Amino acid sequence: MASTGYEAARRLEGGELNGGRMSKETQHGHGRTAHNVSSSSLRKKSDLALVSKVRCRFLRALLANLQEIFLGTKLSVLFPAVPLAVAASYFNFGRAWLFALSLLGLAPLAERVSFLTEQIAYYTGPTVGGLLNATCGNATELIIALFALREGKIEVVKCSLVGSVLSNLLLVLGTSLFFGGLANLHKEQFYDRKQADVNTGLLLLGALCHILLLMFGYATNSGEHAAVDAVRRLALSRACSVGMLLAYVAYLFFQLKTHRQLFETKEGDEDNGDGVSEDEPVIGFPCAVAWLVGMTTVIAALSEYVVGTIEAASDSWGISVSFISIILLPIVGNAAEHAGAIIFAFKNKLDITLGVSLGSATQISMFVVPLSVIVAWIMGIEMDLDLKLLETGSLIMAILVIAFTLQDGTAHYLKGLVPLLCYIAIAACFYVYRSPNQTNKGALITAA
Numbered sequence: 001m002a003s004t005g006y007e008a009a010r011r012l013e014g015g016e017l018n019g020g021r022m023s024k025e026t027q028h029g030h031g032r033t034a035h036n037v038s039s040s041s042l043r044k045k046s047d048l049a050l051v052s053k054v055r056c057r058f059l060r061a062l063l064a065n066l067q068e069i070f071l072g073t074k075l076s077v078l079f080p081a082v083p084l085a086v087a088a089s090y091f092n093f094g095r096a097w098l099f100a101l102s103l104l105g106l107a108p109l110a111e112r113v114s115f116l117t118e119q120i121a122y123y124t125g126p127t128v129g130g131l132l133n134a135t136c137g138n139a140t141e142l143i144i145a146l147f148a149l150r151e152g153k154i155e156v157v158k159c160s161l162v163g164s165v166l167s168n169l170l171l172v173l174g175t176s177l178f179f180g181g182l183a184n185l186h187k188e189q190f191y192d193r194k195q196a197d198v199n200t201g202l203l204l205l206g207a208l209c210h211i212l213l214l215m216f217g218y219a220t221n222s223g224e225h226a227a228v229d230a231v232r233r234l235a236l237s238r239a240c241s242v243g244m245l246l247a248y249v250a251y252l253f254f255q256l257k258t259h260r261q262l263f264e265t266k267e268g269d270e271d272n273g274d275g276v277s278e279d280e281p282v283i284g285f286p287c288a289v290a291w292l293v294g295m296t297t298v299i300a301a302l303s304e305y306v307v308g309t310i311e312a313a314s315d316s317w318g319i320s321v322s323f324i325s326i327i328l329l330p331i332v333g334n335a336a337e338h339a340g341a342i343i344f345a346f347k348n349k350l351d352i353t354l355g356v357s358l359g360s361a362t363q364i365s366m367f368v369v370p371l372s373v374i375v376a377w378i379m380g381i382e383m384d385l386d387l388k389l390l391e392t393g394s395l396i397m398a399i400l401v402i403a404f405t406l407q408d409g410t411a412h413y414l415k416g417l418v419p420l421l422c423y424i425a426i427a428a429c430f431y432v433y434r435s436p437n438q439t440n441k442g443a444l445i446t447a448a
Contacts, residue, residue, distance in 0.1 A: 081105040095312035102305040103332045109299050110140045111336030119288040122281040140333045145372045147307040154383050156325050161369050162391050163326035168361040169398045170423035172338045176353045177416025180345030189411040191350040195262050196406045199358035203399045206365040209240040213386040237384035241370035248366040323430045394426050
């Protein structure tokens with residue numbers, strides 16, 4: 001009886017109530033990417049036994065929809081952080097508390113955005129779904145960057161985006177390979193090098209643009225023509241950003257059209273082990289779009305709280321804004337995606353793990369970073385690609401470490417331990433690092 005009610009509710013919310021219709025491509029599989037499959041590992045089957053007993057057809061479908069959205073994820077325990085963050089803002093609680101609650105609330109919302117984009121892809125087909133995933137896959141980082149730009153906090157934008165790349169390359173991939181290697185200690189671990197080669201090539205291109213801006217700054221560091229050099233550096237940054245965006249468009253065409261088979265998951269990789277069916281949508285197309293808009297709006301509100309309270313959290317906790325932006329923001333904001341990648345590494349499905357970590361790093365480096373520069377240009381804000389020496393050096397070394405780690409197509413726990421230790425070293429460096437502005441601010445507070 002419960003099973004019948006469950007299937008009836010799914011049919012009702014997927015087609016009868018919402019008018020959703022799956023495309024032919026959907027009926028034969030919609031080409032799920034590593035991002036989609038990784039996020040599905042944190043989903044759980046909703047028990048609709050009670051919902052199926054509701055007699056009103058419309059109310060039954062509505063309750064089934066709400067249960068699928070809010071209880072269909074293993075991160076549902078973090079949803080209370082969202083209203084608590086709103087209450088903290090309204091009742092003027094401590095700004096550090098507002099920052100912490102907003103950051104926690106972003107984790108389940110980011111996972112639900114990934115879920116909703118996958119649901120929409122069932123109806124639109126793999127190409128449109130892939131483009132939507134390419135746009136919304138790192139929606140949290142993009143929205144935080146836009147709000148930080150509006151507040152004029154350019155260093156927060158740069159540090160948070162660099163931190164996202166570092167966490168995906170070193171923390172996520174390192175942890176996945178390390179624990180995956182331990183869990184499969186007596187098994188051979190292989191992965192497809194073709195996808196890794198494509199992503200590392202693009203990451204090196206992005207790194208080259210940052211190196212050029214850093215070297216240009218040192219080469220033209222003269223007091224007489226400082227203003228002219230700043231204009232030239234800004235122009236070079238914008239030109240490089242346009243080139244990076246063109247490379248990303250070519251990457252999307254390569255991924256979604258000409259070489260789609262390299263990025264699609266294999267048949268056996270889609271089983272997440274908890275009985276959740278991934279062969280059909282669980283909510284209708286109109287509802288998925290409406291929920292996606294709503295979730296993105298809530299993410300925008302929480303992102304505004306995070307950007308507005310990051311300095312207060314830094315002062316309250318006694319850690320630098322750079323450490324919060326580079327280490328804490330990426331870890332919490334992408335917790336769902338990171339956990340999914342590690343889970344699939346335990347199952348010896350490294351292609352999915354690599355697709356998540358490298359794909360997300362590539363998206364941040366080649367799409368979100370140059371897009372932020374272009375948006376800042378439109379807003380009249382002078383943001384360039386110069387990440388400063390410490391951030392640029394960390395980024396270059398992270399890419400090189402991963403490029404050497406993935407060069408032979410095999411994996412073991414030691415290949416994961418090295419990137420993980422690299423990340424810990426970088427995190428320790430930024431923990432003790434204070435920018436000149438922060439040092440001066442701390443000195444003024446001490447003197448007062």
